[in-house]
Amino acid sequence: MPLPPRRWLDDPRRGGLAALALILAMLPLVLSNRFHFDVAIHVGLAAIAVIGLNLLIGYAGQISLGHAGFFGLGAYGSAVLSGTHGWPPLLALLASALAVATLAFLVGRPILRLRGHYLAMATLGMGLLIFMVITNERAITGGPDGMSVPGLSLFGYALGSRDKGAWYALVAVLLLVAVWLALNLIDSPVGRALRALHASEVAATVGGVDVAQHKLIVFVVSAVYASVAGSLSAHYGGFITPDAVGFLHSIELVTMVVLGGMASTYGAIVGAAVLVALPQFLTAFHDYEPVLLGAILIACMIFLRRGLLPGVLDLVRARRP
Amino acid sequence: MAEFLQFFFSGITVGAVYAMVALGFTIIYNASEVINFAQGEFVMIGGMTSVFLLSAGLPLPLAIALAVAIAVAVGIALNVLAIEPARGASVVTLIIITIGASILLRGLAQIVFDRQFHTLPAFSGETPITIGGAALQPQALWVLGGALVVVLALGWFFTRTLMGKAMRATAHNRLAAQLAGINVRFVLMLSFALSAAIGAVAGVLVTPITLTSYDAGAMLALKGFAAAILGGMGSAAGAVAGGLLVGIAEAMGAGYISSDYKDAVAFVIILLVLFFLPRGLFGGKSVERV
């Protein structure tokens, strides 16, 4: 049976991915200096984490207030393995991601049985606990002072953090991969099961969906997204502090999801772009960051529940005949 | 023994604060089924505001009274501006709203006040009282006494006043209360005002002992929450017992195991309760499960 024709904008996997690739390819023409590249790279790295978190919050409807914990473990895992122990960075990144996946699997099994407020509080506690460990284990992590991270080298080619062009290309490609994987997942049996259990756990379970297993799957996947983003951020920045693991960073990630639009993969990139770029162009941002994050979260939930990108797309669609 | 007693004293002192935070959770939860993640911020506002009013030259009692009044105003504003407009929204939406409020208040405190640690002078001197070889700060008696007064006042309010009975009726069955002519919107507002006041009082009382800072709220919320579910979510007596137990467990953990990881105790308690004792000690509403 033939599928009905879909509009270009509505087909995220073909049209959307092509559009994103085009934007990412054209962007360097507009980025006029190293500072702009730097911002773009940070946006891309944050977006990777946010795309993963959006799978959990936006699609599966499960909240995590501790995702910076996974981001931070990825960052510190890479820092310790490649810095202290001299592992090749790529191997360190993969090993950290594997460790984070294992941790998420073990922690997720019990806490994902919880729902709503209880899950939120349990993930908040998990994040604080990871923060506590990283701050306290000074011998390994440098404690509150942080630690330096060697530059990234891939297959013998060293990527210094001053090598903005190469970093931009790497992050752009990884962002495309991250989006592609997420879109594939959403439009697969696993993704449909996640969206279904978000809408009605009861209907999903009597329909044959193992609800607990699917929550665990998406929790682990989103943790791995965060871990990889964390590892790359650590290598790019060259230095990490426990701030990357902190409560505020967890809330930042959630705000990016909410602002961009829950259950919108491209929205996640928009959310990351706004919140990463804002402080670069708003000099007083640092002092006002928590106030702004809080205000954005509340305002979105009251006035713009679908978020920026889906909200704007709705307007565009409404204008078309 | 003296050592144990010392840990016990510090445990029940912070435990009394957790109990007051847990009471705040309970009151709002019973009125609205919302867990207010900004509960810890009320404690922070109480402490920080009185510190700054005091340093602005106000006498301590007036500074305290004003600090509590400001916290109450913030609580009411939170309800009117953020909770009421989202009535009927999903749980995730409400979580995001109160988390947003928490981070917003923390940010405001950072701007209005500063990013330093602050303390208040102890209300009645700092000469410790020695009991069984352990030292008890006079301020700890203020905290315990204050918590006792709060508990007694709440008990009187909920059982002896019409408004208190209306709040209990609403907690029991919102629709039936509405049909009986109770203004449930006012009950909701009152619940925010009350828990803000209790939180602020706790903040004022404990600041001379534990210090306070703009970002103290999240950890207090986590511990108060641990106390509330340990006692059984929705149960006021449970909140008090849970608070004291969490405080004692934390002090013992810090004393005998590791002071670096004392904050982990609350989280461990949360997990243990959620998995093995979902109704808490006093049989509150069961934790939702799949």
Next chain:
Amino acid sequence: MTILAVEDLCKDFGGVHAIQGLSFQVRAGSIHSIIGPNGAGKTTLFNLITGLYAPSRGRIAFLDEPIAGQPPHRLAGMGLLRTFQNLQVFDTMTATENVMVGRHLHILRGLVPSLLRLPGIVRSDRDARERSLQLLDFVGLSAYADMPAGAMPYGALKRLEIARALAGEPKLLLLDEPAAGCNATETKEIDTLIQRVAAAGITVVLVEHDMSLVMGISDHILVLDYGRKLAEGTAAQIRANPAVIEAYLGTEGADAVPLAADAG
């Protein structure tokens, strides 16, 4: 052959006995209706059979295998599926996607193949989509295939739930008030649909308040009252049963008229 056997089943909520010592059997290939006044325990019984509740006591056997205490998704895999009295559709997903979720257990669903969209998944998803479109056609909802379920009319959602349950290839299909809230025409359509489902060899257990529907299509009727079996038998036997007449006339007054009412 007996497809479902319930024996001495009990379910208490606190002090309330929602189901008390209930025993009955469902013959394969039949349409078996369960009726009774509101609060008689019909939905509780469905929740027990489909594994949403664990029984306080008693046994449930599906295809001669004990199933009490098994998780619902495993029962779905055995061919035990249901619809809901209070609609439980996936609002944000299209009608087709709703039905495709129902096929979950019958298609490839590995995480890694899903992430990489390997050819096997693409093929299996295409088949699932085709099968789902056929089912939407079967229940008369082809026109809604690409519409988000949240935008569909109520009557259509009732049938969407049936299509979703059918996608799971049920051996036994439990329908919880499929005609509730439907007008006369829609009820007629549901009536026909149930008979077509039964004709396809699927055993149907039906909870329904519309007596003309129940009396017209049921091979066997079980009457519940306060969680107990009040009567059991064919439509004619039930109509003539004094205990049933008393329960309905005694408790529901004018509402009991449907026992005798004709279609409409």
